[in-house]
Amino acid sequence: MARRAAIAVSIALIASSALTACSTENPASGSAGAGGGDSDGKIVLGFAQVGAESGWRTANTKSVQEAAKKAGITLKFSDAQQKQENQIKAIRTFIQQKVDVIAFSPVVESGWDTVLKEAKDAGIPVILTDRAVDSKDTSLYKSFLGSDFVKEGKSAGEWLTAEYEGKDAPVNIVELQGTTGSAPANDRKAGFADVIKGDDKFKITASQTGDFTRAKGKEVMQAFLKSQKDIDVLYAHNDDMALGAIQAIEEAGKKPGTDIKIISVDGIKDAFVAMAAGKINVVVECNPLLGDQLMELTKKVAAGESVPARVETEEGVFPQDKAEAALPTRKY
Numbered sequence: 001m002a003r004r005a006a007i008a009v010s011i012a013l014i015a016s017s018a019l020t021a022c023s024t025e026n027p028a029s030g031s032a033g034a035g036g037g038d039s040d041g042k043i044v045l046g047f048a049q050v051g052a053e054s055g056w057r058t059a060n061t062k063s064v065q066e067a068a069k070k071a072g073i074t075l076k077f078s079d080a081q082q083k084q085e086n087q088i089k090a091i092r093t094f095i096q097q098k099v100d101v102i103a104f105s106p107v108v109e110s111g112w113d114t115v116l117k118e119a120k121d122a123g124i125p126v127i128l129t130d131r132a133v134d135s136k137d138t139s140l141y142k143s144f145l146g147s148d149f150v151k152e153g154k155s156a157g158e159w160l161t162a163e164y165e166g167k168d169a170p171v172n173i174v175e176l177q178g179t180t181g182s183a184p185a186n187d188r189k190a191g192f193a194d195v196i197k198g199d200d201k202f203k204i205t206a207s208q209t210g211d212f213t214r215a216k217g218k219e220v221m222q223a224f225l226k227s228q229k230d231i232d233v234l235y236a237h238n239d240d241m242a243l244g245a246i247q248a249i250e251e252a253g254k255k256p257g258t259d260i261k262i263i264s265v266d267g268i269k270d271a272f273v274a275m276a277a278g279k280i281n282v283v284v285e286c287n288p289l290l291g292d293q294l295m296e297l298t299k300k301v302a303a304g305e306s307v308p309a310r311v312e313t314e315e316g317v318f319p320q321d322k323a324e325a326a327l328p329t330r331k332y
């Protein structure tokens with residue numbers, strides 16, 4: 001054991017001296033960062049992912065990994081298992097390893113200033129992907145790449161108001177929120193609420209987090225079905241929670257998509273399959289395929305070039321009657 005540990009330590013030392021040697025040999029590739037490339041002179045990107053909580057996330061991880069390979073960027077990947085403390089630890093490790101660029105998708109919006117300042121002091125540029133932070137000091141990161149979640153929530157609300165246009169009866173809505181404190185949960189809730197508040201017939205009768213997972217979506221929907229007598233609509237902040245809720249609705253002897261209308265966000269293949277089968281009424285798209293754009297930004301910030309403060313992705317809204325035709329074209 002001791003011998004193995006000693007070998008591991010010396011391998012680590014060789015690796016880190018290779019990194020240092022390279023940064024003096026090839027300073028150009030990492031002029032804005034602290035590292036300056038790995039032993040092959042490639043840009044090193046440390047990426048702290050949220051976790052593997054949803055189909056969206058799995059597609060996002062795959063996109064980042066494939067794009068890094070294609071772009072010739074060395075990727076150090078870490079999975080935080082949906083815990084902010086793990087993400088902070090991963091970022092600190094990237095700083096110690098002197099990577100050229102750090103990218104991360106913050107689990108929650110608040111509590112990042114200290115670690116972001118540490119990266120800035122170490123001269124390592126940071127790119128936010130997918131989820132935003134609420135830091136007042138925007139010099140703590142170079143760019144945000146991702147979706148407009150408020151707009152997604154508004155699109156969900158606009159579908160609903162059009163669907164019930166001209167009808168007077170109350171519409172009882174239950175809401176499955178994403179991870180508490182995360183940008184997509186906060187913004188999708190706010191955008192939706194903003195649109196439906198104009199008409200009192202829409203009432204959110206219960207709203208709780210399902211943490212963006214199928215298992216929790218199902219569990220919370222089971223509780224909603226017990227506590228709420230009349231549920232007309234489910235608004236789920238992502239497809240996985242909607243798919244979990246569909247199981248709960250079916251087990252309760254009701255028809256998802258008919259007895260309870262379902263609005264969801266993301267647009268993963270499984271949701272399109274459920275929509276084509278009439279079980280989901282509309283999906284607001286959120287694109288996880290951010291890898292190529294992230295690598296473009298990584299190259300630019302590593303070279304010290306300026307980048308836009310916000311890079312948004314293009315997305316659409318898919319009502320049920322478009323599901324079947326769109327299914328073969330879905331890339332995630």
Ligand code: GYE
Nearest residue numbers: 053054056130184212238
């Ligand atoms: O909607 C959800 C995932 O941050 C946009 O995170 C992302 C969200 C996505 O778990 O499925």
